[in-house]
Amino acid sequence: MKKGVLRDFLILLGIAVLLLLTGYYLARKIWDSGADLSYKVSYEQEDKLGEGLSDLVLKQFTALKNRTADSALDQITGRLINALDSSRYRYQFVILKSDQINAFTIPGGNIFVFSGLIEFTESPEELAAVLAHEIGHAEKRHVVSRLVNELSIAVLLSGLSNGDPSLVARILKEIIGNGFDREQENQADQFGLRLLERARISPKSLARFFERLETKGLDYDESLELLMNHPHNSKRIDQARRFKTKNDFQPVPFNIDWKKVKKSIKE
Amino acid sequence: MTFTIKHAEQLSRGELLLRSFFGWLYIFVPHGFVLLFVGLWGGILAFISFWVILFTGRYPQSFFEYQVGLINWEVRLNARLYNMEDGYPAFGINAKDDAVSVEIPYPETLSRGLLLVKLFFGFIYVLIPHGFVLFFLSIAFVVCWFIGWWAILFTGKLPLGFHTFMTGYLRWSTRVRIYIQNMTDTYPPFSLD
Amino acid sequence: MEYYPLPQPAEIPEREKEDAMGAYLMMFAAVAIGLPLPIINLIAAIIYYYINRKKSRFIHFHSLQSLLSQIPTTVINWGLVIWSVGILLRENWKLTPEFWGYAIFAGTSTLLYFVFSLIAAYKARQGRMYYFLFFGKVAYEAAYKMVPEKPGESSEPANKPPF
Numbered sequence: 082m083k084k085g086v087l088r089d090f091l092i093l094l095g096i097a098v099l100l101l102l103t104g105y106y107l108a109r110k111i112w113d114s115g116a117d118l119s120y121k122v123s124y125e126q127e128d129k130l131g132e133g134l135s136d137l138v139l140k141q142f143t144a145l146k147n148r149t150a151d152s153a154l155d156q157i158t159g160r161l162i163n164a165l166d167s168s169r170y171r172y173q174f175v176i177l178k179s180d181q182i183n184a185f186t187i188p189g190g191n192i193f194v195f196s197g198l199i200e201f202t203e204s205p206e207e208l209a210a211v212l213a214h215e216i217g218h219a220e221k222r223h224v225v226s227r228l229v230n231e232l233s234i235a236v237l238l239s240g241l242s243n244g245d246p247s248l249v250a251r252i253l254k255e256i257i258g259n260g261f262d263r264e265q266e267n268q269a270d271q272f273g274l275r276l277l278e279r280a281r282i283s284p285k286s287l288a289r290f291f292e293r294l295e296t297k298g299l300d301y302d303e304s305l306e307l308l309m310n311h312p313h314n315s316k317r318i319d320q321a322r323r324f325k326t327k328n329d330f331q332p333v334p335f336n337i338d339w340k341k342v343k344k345s346i347k348e
Numbered sequence: 349m350t351f352t353i354k355h356a357e358q359l360s361r362g363e364l365l366l367r368s369f370f371g372w373l374y375i376f377v378p379h380g381f382v383l384l385f386v387g388l389w390g391g392i393l394a395f396i397s398f399w400v401i402l403f404t405g406r407y408p409q410s411f412f413e414y415q416v417g418l419i420n421w422e423v424r425l426n427a428r429l430y431n432m433e434d435g436y437p438a439f440g441i442n443a444k445d446d447a448v449s450v451e452i453p454y455p456e457t458l459s460r461g462l463l464l465v466k467l468f469f470g471f472i473y474v475l476i477p478h479g480f481v482l483f484f485l486s487i488a489f490v491v492c493w494f495i496g497w498w499a500i501l502f503t504g505k506l507p508l509g510f511h512t513f514m515t516g517y518l519r520w521s522t523r524v525r526i527y528i529q530n531m532t533d534t535y536p537p538f539s540l541d
Numbered sequence: 542m543e544y545y546p547l548p549q550p551a552e553i554p555e556r557e558k559e560d561a562m563g564a565y566l567m568m569f570a571a572v573a574i575g576l577p578l579p580i581i582n583l584i585a586a587i588i589y590y591y592i593n594r595k596k597s598r599f600i601h602f603h604s605l606q607s608l609l610s611q612i613p614t615t616v617i618n619w620g621l622v623i624w625s626v627g628i629l630l631r632e633n634w635k636l637t638p639e640f641w642g643y644a645i646f647a648g649t650s651t652l653l654y655f656v657f658s659l660i661a662a663y664k665a666r667q668g669r670m671y672y673f674l675f676f677g678k679v680a681y682e683a684a685y686k687m688v689p690e691k692p693g694e695s696s697e698p699a700n701k702p703p704f
Contacts, residue, residue: 086682089675100649105642112638388574392585395573396566404666408559410593 122188122225124169130225131189134256137249138193142177145196149345150176153337157209160335161216164280170219174212176346182294184211185257186218188225196346201297202290205335205342210277210287217272223265224256270317274324283332288321349526351519353427354447355511356434359500363434368497371428379425379437386441390418394529398467401458401530409454415531416452417441419522424448430493430514431500452526459533470528478524478536482517489517516540544685545598550668553599558668560596561603564589565662568611568655579618586611598684603665606680607658610673614654621647 122130158174170190180197187193192215194208202208218224236248261269270287277284295318367375393411400408417440424445427433433447466474492510500506516539523536570585571577586608594601621644628636657673664671672678 086675086678089678093675097646097650101642101646104645104649105639107645108638108641112641389588392567392570392573396563396569399569400562400566406559408563409556410560411563 122222122229127188127222127225130228131187131191134187134252135189135191137253138177138187138256139175141253142179142193145176145178145346147345147348149342150199153205153339153342156335156337157205158212160280160282161209161213161276164276165216165220168220172216172219183257184215186215186224187256188219188222188228190219192216192219199346200343201294203293203339204286205337205339206282206286206332207290209280209282209335210273210284210290213273213276213280213282214269214287215273216276217269218261218265220272221265221268223261223269226265227260228252228255266317267320270321274321278326278330281331281333282335284324284326285322288318288324291318291321349453349523349532350449350451351423351515351522352449353423353432353511353515353518355506355508356432356447357505359431359505360434361501361504364431364497364500367428367431375428375437376425379421379439382439383421383425386418386421390415398463398530401463402460405457405460407455407458407531412452412454412531414441415529416450417443419452419526420445420448420450423450423518423522426518431496432506432511432514450522452531455532458530462533463530466528466530474524474528474536478520478538481538482521482524485517485520489514513540543687544681545687547670547685548599548668553597553668557597557599558666560593561600561665562662564593564600564604564607565658565665567607568658579615579622583608583611583615594684599668599670602670602680602684603661605683606661606673606676609676609679610654610658614651617647617650 154174154176158172162168162172168190172190172192174192174194176199177193177195179195181195182198182201184192184194184198192212194212198211199208202211274284274287277287393414397407397411400406400411421437421439421441421443424437424443427445427448428435428437435447438445492514496506496510496514499510520536520538520540526532527534527536564586567585567589568582571579571581574581586604590604590608593604624640624643628640661671661673670681672681
């Protein structure tokens with residue numbers, strides 16, 4: 082080997098490796114700018130945020146409270162919470178009076194469900210599936226991440242405290258609009274399905290709920306559009322349907338008169 | 349540019365018939381197949397040459413000679429296709445043929461301005477006018493070709509008038525081609541000679 | 542002496558300089574044909590090399606250098622093509638940051654190759670030797686090294702009469 086050839090080759094190789102690493106580093110930086118930024122928010126900040134946002138939501142909507150619905154909700158959420166390995170959050174579930182077929186999560190473990198969604202479900206298992214999905218968003222801190230992306234936490238907190246109307250409207254729209262990206266929806270789906278399995282609830286109910294939503298979506302009004310921000314495309318339905326439970330999985334159905342629950346909500 | 353296809357005094361009736369019925373098999377398919385690749389390479393060279401002319405004002409000489417060889421090959425083949433010559437056309441980019449010869453002088457410099465004009469307006473001031481005329485001439489060409497076939501069958505030669513016209517047509521279209529392909533800056537004359 | 546002497550720019554005929562420049566322009570072959578496949582450039586470079594290497598050592602050197610440097614560029618770009626197709630064909634396609642990192646790498650490599658090739662084309666046109674990192678030395682070795690005649694080739698005749 083003539084002198085310098087090996088040296089040249091190694092230099093060339095070194096440059097190539099350097100380029101590759103630089104490229105990856107750049108790509109990561111750009112990638113992360115849209116990804117999980119929830120680490121920027123401490124749990125304390127999140128709790129405070131959650132409180133403020135909860136107040137906001139309850140100012141905007143009326144909470145629905147009746148014995149039948151509450152007890153049914155407790156049963157469902159109780160099973161789900163128990164199935165969670167451990168959680169930083171103390172979950173609170175509230176039903177809001179509205180025709181919207183939607184549910185959303187607020188930082189800090191507050192999950193809101195519109196009565197419209199409960200009316201649309203055909204079984205408690207379907208509601209459980211939706212809630213499990215929302216718990217997924219909460220556990221993965223997707224809402225926090227998204228809000229940090231849009232606005233800095235300081236702005237958020239100040240906006241909440243001085244009640245700047247346009248900021249408030251924007252925040253609410255973000256939260257209820259459920260503008261999660263594909264990756265986040267995937268994560269929430271997977272988390273939800275696993276949670277359902279651990280809670281002995283058939284994961285198929287998620288797929289069933291999505292399917293019905295999709296077929297209804299074709300001739301529904303815009304109240305459905307909000308939920309359609311969740312891209313419920315066929316891939317997600319496919320994946321939900323294909324989720325395989327363990328061999329010894331035995332679903333334990335809820336002992337709830339769902340018709341009665343739905344009727345109580347209508348009043 | 350000199351474009352010569354010698355007028356054959358005698359053309360073999362046997363070869364005519366052989367060529368007409370089997371020519372596709374033993375002449376045109378083999379040549380066509382090879383010319384596909386040779387022509388492709390020519391296309392690549394032509395593309396590259398465009399840029400070289402744009403930057404240096406010169407057509408690379410090796411590339412130029414390749415294109416000349418390619419044109420010669422095609423005319424050589426066509427002469428048999430149109431029954432203007434007998435004999436098997438030679439393969440090869442540098443092959444010589446007794447009867448067919450296309451000589452294109454190498455241009456030392458080419459105008460870059462004209463290059464761009466050809467690129468953007470060539471269609472308008474070259475292809476449309478010449479194409480229009482050549483279209484009608486091509487009809488006459490086909491007629492000559494057809495009648496020529498019978499003439500060779502009965503008389504053993506292609507009438508001089510036909511030959512001259514057909515050669516002129518090929519000459520004309522070749523001149524247009526080399527102008528458009530940036531091998532010359534001389535605008536192709538509207539003439540068969 | 543081990544190597545043939547290098548010609549100086551004034552000694553090299555115009556034609557040779559042009560042919561040497563042409564080697565680096567083969568990277569546009571794919572564009573010429575209209576198919577953005579990386580392999581076409583490589584094939585064009587190979588064909589050019591084989592046609593032109595016998596013309597002169599100077600041309601041999603440049604053609605070879607162009608060809609050798611084209612090889613890793615083609616390989617890197619093929620990697621990108623295959624990865625992209627793989628992503629498109631998979632059910633749950635995800636554009637990961639790894640993919641983008643590699644894409645940036647491939648793009649930059651190609652750009653570097655492009656720039657250096659154009660510089661080399663210009664230099665070759667001037668009759669200059671221009672050495673790429675690593676490839677330059679290899680190409681020089683191949684084009685200019687004196688290969689000693691194999692001893693004993695012309696001493697004993699291979700064919701002898703039967704009697």
